[in-house]
Amino acid sequence: MIDPSGGFTLYDSVESIVRAHHPVAMATYEKRRQHEIQENEKLAQAKREKAFYIQGFVDGCIAVPVQPGRVEAWMASGGFASADTGALKKVPTGQLYAENIERLNREIEDLEKVIAELQGTSAMDLWKRDMETFKGDLEALWDEA
Numbered sequence: 001m002i003d004p005s006g007g008f009t010l011y012d013s014v015e016s017i018v019r020a021h022h023p024v025a026m027a028t029y030e031k032r033r034q035h036e037i038q039e040n041e042k043l044a045q046a047k048r049e050k051a052f053y054i055q056g057f058v059d060g061c062i063a064v065p066v067q068p069g070r071v072e073a074w075m076a077s078g079g080f081a082s083a084d085t086g087a088l089k090k091v092p093t094g095q096l097y098a099e100n101i102e103r104l105n106r107e108i109e110d111l112e113k114v115i116a117e118l119q120g121t122s123a124m125d126l127w128k129r130d131m132e133t134f135k136g137d138l139e140a141l142w143d144e145a
Helices: 014-058 070-077 098-119 123-144
Strands: none
Touching: 014 070, 014 098, 014 123
C-alpha cells in the first residue's frame, strides 16, 4: 500500500494503516475547515458591502446616474474603503431597494452562524460528520440492492 510519503509500505494491520494516514487526513480536514471559514467570511463581507451600497441609494446619498467618486466616498464613510466599487456599480437598479438590504442582512446572519459553527468544529468533527454521511449513503445503496 502507498504510505503518506508516497512510497510503498507493507502494513501489519488496519490499525497500522490508520496510524500512518490519520495525521495526513486530519491535516487535510483542517485545511478544508480553514478554507471554508475564509470563503464564508469573504462572502459575508461582499454581502455587507452590497447592503451598504444599496443603503446609499435608499437613503438618497447615491443617485442614478452615479457621480464619479460618490460611491467611493459613500463606501469609505461606512468603513468599506477597500470595497470593489466597480462590481458594486454593476448591481442592477432593480436590486436597489430596502427589501434587498433586509434579505442580505439575513444571509449575512446565516453565514455568520456557519462561520461560528466551523470555528467551533475540529478537523476530527468534520471527519466524523463525513463518515456518518458516507455510512448513510452506503446503507441506502445496500437497501436498494
